[in-house]
Amino acid sequence: MTEFLNCPIPFHTGFSAQEKIVMAHGGGGRTMQKLIQELFAKEFTNEFLSNEHDSAQLPMPSGRIAFTTDSYVVNPLFFPGGDIGRLAVFGTVNDLAMSGARPQYLSAGFILEEGFSIESLIKVVRSMKIAADLSGVKIVTGDTKVVEKGKGDGVYINTAGVGVIEHSLKIEPSSVCVGDRVLISGDLGRHGIAIMAARSGLQFETTIRSDCAPLSPMVLALVEAGVQIHCLRDLTRGGLVSALNEISQKARVEIKIRESAVSVLAEVRGTCEMLGLDVLSVANEGRLVAFVPESDVERALQVMKRFEVGEQSCEIGAVESGGRSRVLIEGLIGVTRVLDMPSGEQLPRIC
Amino acid sequence: MTEFLNCPIPFHTGFSAQEKIVMAHGGGGRTMQKLIQELFAKEFTNEFLSNEHDSAQLPMPSGRIAFTTDSYVVNPLFFPGGDIGRLAVFGTVNDLAMSGARPQYLSAGFILEEGFSIESLIKVVRSMKIAADLSGVKIVTGDTKVVEKGKGDGVYINTAGVGVIEHSLKIEPSSVCVGDRVLISGDLGRHGIAIMAARSGLQFETTIRSDCAPLSPMVLALVEAGVQIHCLRDLTRGGLVSALNEISQKARVEIKIRESAVSVLAEVRGTCEMLGLDVLSVANEGRLVAFVPESDVERALQVMKRFEVGEQSCEIGAVESGGRSRVLIEGLIGVTRVLDMPSGEQLPRIC
Numbered sequence: 001m002t003e004f005l006n007c008p009i010p011f012h013t014g015f016s017a018q019e020k021i022v023m024a025h026g027g028g029g030r031t032m033q034k035l036i037q038e039l040f041a042k043e044f045t046n047e048f049l050s051n052e053h054d055s056a057q058l059p060m061p062s063g064r065i066a067f068t069t070d071s072y073v074v075n076p077l078f079f080p081g082g083d084i085g086r087l088a089v090f091g092t093v094n095d096l097a098m099s100g101a102r103p104q105y106l107s108a109g110f111i112l113e114e115g116f117s118i119e120s121l122i123k124v125v126r127s128m129k130i131a132a133d134l135s136g137v138k139i140v141t142g143d144t145k146v147v148e149k150g151k152g153d154g155v156y157i158n159t160a161g162v163g164v165i166e167h168s169l170k171i172e173p174s175s176v177c178v179g180d181r182v183l184i185s186g187d188l189g190r191h192g193i194a195i196m197a198a199r200s201g202l203q204f205e206t207t208i209r210s211d212c213a214p215l216s217p218m219v220l221a222l223v224e225a226g227v228q229i230h231c232l233r234d235l236t237r238g239g240l241v242s243a244l245n246e247i248s249q250k251a252r253v254e255i256k257i258r259e260s261a262v263s264v265l266a267e268v269r270g271t272c273e274m275l276g277l278d279v280l281s282v283a284n285e286g287r288l289v290a291f292v293p294e295s296d297v298e299r300a301l302q303v304m305k306r307f308e309v310g311e312q313s314c315e316i317g318a319v320e321s322g323g324r325s326r327v328l329i330e331g332l333i334g335v336t337r338v339l340d341m342p343s344g345e346q347l348p349r350i351c
Numbered sequence: 352m353t354e355f356l357n358c359p360i361p362f363h364t365g366f367s368a369q370e371k372i373v374m375a376h377g378g379g380g381r382t383m384q385k386l387i388q389e390l391f392a393k394e395f396t397n398e399f400l401s402n403e404h405d406s407a408q409l410p411m412p413s414g415r416i417a418f419t420t421d422s423y424v425v426n427p428l429f430f431p432g433g434d435i436g437r438l439a440v441f442g443t444v445n446d447l448a449m450s451g452a453r454p455q456y457l458s459a460g461f462i463l464e465e466g467f468s469i470e471s472l473i474k475v476v477r478s479m480k481i482a483a484d485l486s487g488v489k490i491v492t493g494d495t496k497v498v499e500k501g502k503g504d505g506v507y508i509n510t511a512g513v514g515v516i517e518h519s520l521k522i523e524p525s526s527v528c529v530g531d532r533v534l535i536s537g538d539l540g541r542h543g544i545a546i547m548a549a550r551s552g553l554q555f556e557t558t559i560r561s562d563c564a565p566l567s568p569m570v571l572a573l574v575e576a577g578v579q580i581h582c583l584r585d586l587t588r589g590g591l592v593s594a595l596n597e598i599s600q601k602a603r604v605e606i607k608i609r610e611s612a613v614s615v616l617a618e619v620r621g622t623c624e625m626l627g628l629d630v631l632s633v634a635n636e637g638r639l640v641a642f643v644p645e646s647d648v649e650r651a652l653q654v655m656k657r658f659e660v661g662e663q664s665c666e667i668g669a670v671e672s673g674g675r676s677r678v679l680i681e682g683l684i685g686v687t688r689v690l691d692m693p694s695g696e697q698l699p700r701i702c
Binding site for chain 2: 022023024025026027028029030031032033052053054055056057058059060061062063064065066067068069070071072073094095096098099101105107108109110111140141142143145147150151152153156158160161162163165171172173232233234236237238239242246250281283341342343344345
């Protein structure tokens with residue numbers, strides 16, 4: 001289905017291609033030890049993981065750190081443009097990046113379902129390793145649990161991340177102020193639609209691939225360029241609509257965007273129309289919204305466009321006034337309406 | 352079933368007693384926002400959580416940090432002596448303590464099953480808050496996912512933890528050396544047996560309560576007293592047998608313990624015999640093994656016995672020789688045998 005799945009995966013010695021996860025893989029004995037030593041420790045290998053202790057001991061410069069967590073329960077596990085492993089690394093890396101932090105260390109907690117194929121697990125773990133290398137983070141600590149068949153969905157992954165904050169900006173919703181410009185880093189809706197298309201049972205097929213990608217290099221470049229970032233948010237569950245509403249509520253400001261400025265692939269737009277979805281509420285996994293002062297817009301866009309994930313960055317609106325939490329959108333035919341927080345019920349589970 | 356469940360739980364405004372988790376609680380919209388703001392943010396409230404951002408931004412002294420993660424999938428969720436929430440906090444706090452770190456920050460990732468009772472979730476969350484306060488940690492970041500009915504087990508919780516290492520010891524398996532004494536902090540087997548007894552379908556009842564407790568205050572006191580700790584390990588999955596075997600393998604040493612020195616409650620011993628379990632392989636959630644030089648044994652035991660979790664601390668053996676990884680036990684009638692790593696298959700899932 002993806003280029004990743006088409007690659008031949010050399011098999012680990014010690015596991016057979018037909019092997020399945022059994023309860024003992026989470027039992028704390030020899031069977032679990034083999035899984036940890038032969039798979040996780042070998043794939044994720046680094047100087048911190050190797051002490052095989054209850055917690056990793058890590059050097060850390062003084063100052064501020066960013067800390068975040070996310071669980072990944074996506075179905076299907078492999079989809080066009082990514083898989084649950086890549087998502088679990090990039091998603092947490094991106095949450096760290098939203099504080100302008102340099103992602104440093106990740107933890108990985110696996111909840112495996114009895115009967116899950118070890119071959120699939122190996123693919124997921126390798127994908128995590130590749131994603132971690134791409135993002136410049138090390139997976140330094142982990143955990144494996146096994147639940148009875150039927151009490152999971154193959155594999156759930158939790159990652160937590162620690163990053164170093166090397167700047168003195170306060171990148172958070174409450175820093176947003178009137179006059180700030182709203183930038184987004186590219187076209188919207190690809191991840192959610194790619195997942196929905198990949199789900200079995202849906203009666204359509206598309207060529208849409210998830211936008212799943214690490215945002216930290218672009219964000220670190222913005223910080224380095226001296227852009228006065230007020231707030232960043234990645235446009236995951238609930239998409240742009242949730243992100244803007246949450247920021248508007250926290251900062252107590254009215255945000256107004258122009259629908260015509262938001263780029264959406266024709267195929268994504270078509271699929272959304274077919275399914276009755278608002279593309280602005282669909283999840284992305286490699287897109288962010290940035291709030292910056294007007295004076296920094298040009299510099300910010302210049303920096304963002306240097307990166308593949310930000311090639312189509314553009315300004316879509318501004319913070320119009322304070323005191324009232326509301327998001328407005330000027331539609332394609334010029335009519336302005338309120339862009340309400342979605343209930344969360346409209347979409348199938350996509351992350 | 353526990354004293355905790357017998358307490359009346361005042362209900363949150365905004366949730367009704369019969370309310371259940373629905374898919375939208377994980378959808379990124381209003382329904383999820385309400386759950387986060389009305390439950391998680393209110394219960395866990397602290398200065399870092401309140402910025403409601405993708406990652407928490409936290410002060411951190413320079414030096415080393417400890418970082419760890421664990422997922423909790425225990426069934427039943429409430430058991431004598433604890434519940435999944437308490438376990439999720441103390442378990443991760445204890446893993447940080449095994450590096451001699453001062454636990455500082457926790458993340459909490461919830462995987463909720465559609466149809467799970469919100470009343471139970473509130474109980475779990477409150478229990479986590481109480482446990483965090485007892486352990487001196489703050490829950491600073493979190494995540495909520497909802498999986499379809501039948502693809503979970505009520506609630507799975509992942510916690511990751513960050514602690515500060517304020518000492519210069521290298522507390523890890525590779526620091527263990529010949530001549531070290533092996534100390535344990537109390538009687539063994541209570542958690543595993545309490546869980547098994549609480550499981551529906553088992554045809555026996557006991558009054559055994561889990562030993563679930565935070566070990567960090569005791570460990571920090573050991574560090575402060577200047578005890579030259581070489582290694583610590585909490586005796587969770589796989590119990591004492593797994594812990595000693597893992598350390599022996601990593602340190603390449605032969606460890607010998609005396610069975611007569613290990614204290615086990617009569618009821619725990621009886622239940623183990625009835626079920627055909629080796630009590631030394633049964634999980635604990637408030638017990639540790641410590642490796643210290645002979646010269647520090649007396650001081651270490653003095654410190655440990657000052658704490659309720661360490662009242663029954665004692666020496667159970669020593670590191671006999673190097674070069675060969677093996678754990679030996681001198682049985683009650685004087686015969687010495689090898690204490691092999693369990694396969695992990697013998698126990699029902701208990702953590």
